[in-house]
Amino acid sequence: MSAIIDDKVVAGAKSSNTVKKDPIVALTERVRALYLFRDRYFETHSIDEAIKKNIDVEKEMKDTLSKFDECKGYEIDGSRAKYYYLKGRALNVVDRFIPQAEELLSKAVKLEPKLIEAWNELGECYWKNDDIKQAKNCFVGALQHDRNKASLRNLSMVLRQEQTSSFEERIKNIQQGVEYAKEAVSLDTTDGISWAILGNAYLSSFFTVAQSPSTLRSCMSAYMQAEKDIIARSNPDLFYNKAVALKYQEEYNLALQSFENAMALDPLWETPRNKRDELLKYLKDIQNSINNNGYVKPKRLYQLIRALDVKHLGPYKDGAYTYGGKSIKLDLIPLQELTLGLNMEKVVFGKVVCWIQDSDCVPFAFCLVDEQKTCVVVTVYNLAKGRGVTVGDSVGIPEPFVIHQKFSYMNNDFDYKSIRVETPIVLVVNGRKLGREQQASANLHTFKKTD
Template sequence: MSRESDEETDLLENVPEVIDSLSKELQELYLFRDMFFENHPIELATDKNKLVEEKQKVLIEKFETINDDKQIPNSERARFLYLKGRCYNIGSEYNPLATQCLSKAVKLDPHLVNAWNELGESYWKNMNIKEAKSSFEGAIKHDRNRLSLRSLSILLRQENAGADPKEATAAIAKSVDLAKEAVALDTKDGVSWSVLGNAYLCQFFMVSQDPAVLQSCMRAYKQAFSDPIAKGQPDLYYNKGIALKYEEQYAEALDNFEYSCRLDPVWETPRREISKLIQYLTSVCELIRTKGKIKVKKLTQMAKGMDKKMLGIYGPGIFHTFGSRRNVLLEYATLASLQVGSNEGKVVLAKVIGSVHTETAVPFTFVVVDENKDCVAVTVYNWADGRGAIIGDCVCIPEPTVLHHQHESDTVKFDFKVIRVNNPMHLLMNGKRVGRNQFASARVTSTYEVY
């Protein structure tokens, strides 16, 4: 009997049905993982990976009982190897067997888009960014699908995290566009919405701390939460928590970090973020409460020593333009007279009595005292590294926006007011306008994203 005849006799019976059955079981395995918290209490979070691995092991055994070279015909081999590789690839750790199967699959059928995407994710887990990117681009050549687009969006940001500001800005813009395209292909896919939110969040740090960008980020996250698969991912809560922190919605930020910890108990990053945020809030409250620990006599001298000449261009009788409003006259106001929210037509003058340092330097936070010795915090965004205010500086803030932060829980209690300044060039420091050279050109943050 010829070799070809021997190979034919080795073929499985009903191969299409066998592969369809394996495909269905694999789909059920991924749904078990992705919808875990829809079907199980969050208290089982620590057992999730173990339970997924147990089911994976059973299915892998079924795949491994089949010899793809001898028992699967050429016409079905690429599909079989893709499914087998996808089964190996379900875990968060790199599995070389996944790369091996998926590489064979795309060689046998270069048009198999799903295999290209899965291969890209396998390379990514091994931190082989070049090959991962090449794989996703290989899929794009055949079909501009949402998985490839959103993966390339993430990779672009990772590649350009430390790049030249101009290159990084261009890469971030393209990253946002790719994520938008992914969302447009399926507006119900929460994972794509989550990636778009992360792209906006990265734009907020690396390009400009524009509140409008942060709002776009939050809208994307809101859409992501409508998808049960996306809302079971700890990274969504973590990244939303980061965005909330810079929107200064601290209580909600802490809630999101804490829930992220519950979904992934071994992931330390959100736990560290909670610790840092609590430390920051506690420091701000303490600095305001103690008035910078400055002695009463000196504090009184600082309060009384404020010269109205430091109002500079914001002094009486000088017209200003704020947005679409023209010929605006500013009226001097004390800190106590300010209302929560916007204070149009008002200007405050105060002296810096201390600052709070953070790892990211965003925002630059300091505490001021006015002539009545009232204190508030000031948070300034887009202020370049190495810039800022020091104790004794006289700060003039036109049309201040006042926020009142108040919260009490088992982990932290805070109650303080803050003036938020999005553009440092609106400030006067010691009577002089903050220069354009002090406007921040780039900030960087790292966000966790699942593959």
């Protein structure tokens, strides 16, 4: 139905003499039921029916739209804005951009500029059409009338996608996005969608501002809160983004499971499956590289190990290093003597035998072999683009943090230890500490479906 026909429907609504029920109330209830059908789909359908969800929602949308035609005999002339808003919202229930929804919602806000719900819906319309600037204007405009959770969390997402003229401006947007998401949560701490968007804001901060473990912990905490809400946990985006966060926490088994949850909730969305397969390949490459000492031939491995010289520990060779003005003792130990977690006052030393490519380029991973021929993988975060180590480099790592991966997935057994390094500037390579020019943040390629 065109916008012109809608005008005629509204204008012709004066002719009825009997009103059994306020049509705007009836339409409001019908549109609310439409969204409940979409958001709580898995309360009435099994996960095996997920592939039908989009088709079922489309059908429900069409049934809802037919109810608007039934209002021809009712007096709704004084509620034109609400009528246009409700019909625009009904059309907006699907993921794709529908031009008529934009037309209706634009008319609604012109008729009633303080109708915040219409501004938010119109902003989402523009967003679906990749018009980030107009979407932002809608959400900012709505907030001028009322500090509401929908505008705040939508603005948080828009700021993360807005094109900026400098990296500094992008960081400012990311940080402001976190604050908007926090405010949205504070307005309703039971809303899982707001919690999920706060988690996404923290995840963007991890990739753009600093790859900090505390940021990832805040991210995971927000996602855990989101999962308490049936609507949020029915959204595949939540589990996809959670999987991304789990990957960078090196909780690989849980990450793979979370990707699977996203795949189950939306079988037609290919990204979770692709990312799951990429992660699985990365883990298999690590396991195989460790099992085969980086595929270095025995003679070459012997030469590399013989070339190890304690002087290549550089500032760590004297059994201590200075941090924050204090001298900290360091004992050189073999890789096999490392314990899980933080190994305080210890340093390890070995040769790089290979590096492992990850599709997201974070972390930078390489295999390290010491004099005892023990091989471990080292994962380095906050490494500048184009930086790293090469095969044959001698690398010293003070107070290494050790993780043990031991699990099975899709007939693949993983059992290896890794050393997680949060910043490259603690590493000593060939006798020299890496400089601050080696440190940088990484950009998240995308974790967008709706965000």
